[in-house]
Amino acid sequence: MKRILTIITLAAILLTACASSSGNGGTKPAQTAKQVGVAKSDDAAAVARQSSGEAQEETSSKQQSKILVAYFTPAENGELDAITSASKVNFWGEDMGNAQAMANVVAAYAGADLFSVQTVKDYPLEYNDLADNAKAEQDAGELPELATAVDISSYDTVFIVYPIWWYTMPQPIYSFLNEYDLSGKTIIPVTTHEGSGLADSVSKLTELEPNATVKDGFSVRGADVGSSQEDIENRLKEQGF
């Protein structure tokens, strides 16, 4: 019975999520964030080179930030054109996943670097297929192999931005937490959802990264992401960024 109720509730959430995202897509700041991280298929030395600052000097003269925004969105892990409108928002003149748009706002405002957590496998982006795929992956406790890597050692604060999937973090975020030791760092979860808010994020992050300080973070409904820039910036201001 509990399982049936869970499925009915999630179906309602997904139907809500299928409503188009609204809003003006925000105002692109003059200074946007720098993407860091490399494809794992690249030369392994590239990750080390990047952390030493060499690679960054090639792309930017800005000092390396102490803050990292690591995010996962299915839109960057499948064919963006195939994604239903709910999970695609036109933001700063570009089509993005909801979590990606939020990550861009957080990184630009906090002066952080941006890292896209990407998986070797592609996700199906049609909602029902994605829902089934994500549920099967979660039930199996699968940790999908990551295709991108970052040297995390120099960051002292890590925002982790993702959509809630089946009342928890998407499995690729569990892969990220399995791969990176965030001991001694401050973690701030930021989620997008259609009713579950942060779900179990704080307790799971605390369990998986016991030597990190996990803050409460915040969340934005998927349908509101397009008009969330000011709200996100206000929340960051409240938290001292």
Ligand SMILES: Cc1cc2nc3c(=O)[nH]c(=O)nc-3n(C[C@H](O)[C@H](O)[C@H](O)COP(=O)(O)O)c2cc1C
């Ligand atoms: C597989 C899947 C499972 C989801 N499960 C939940 C859920 O349990 N609770 C919730 O509030 N929203 C849930 N959603 C809605 C998404 O979290 C929401 O639409 C989010 O804004 C999508 O962000 P994205 O564009 O970065 O994928 C789910 C969506 C998908 C695709």
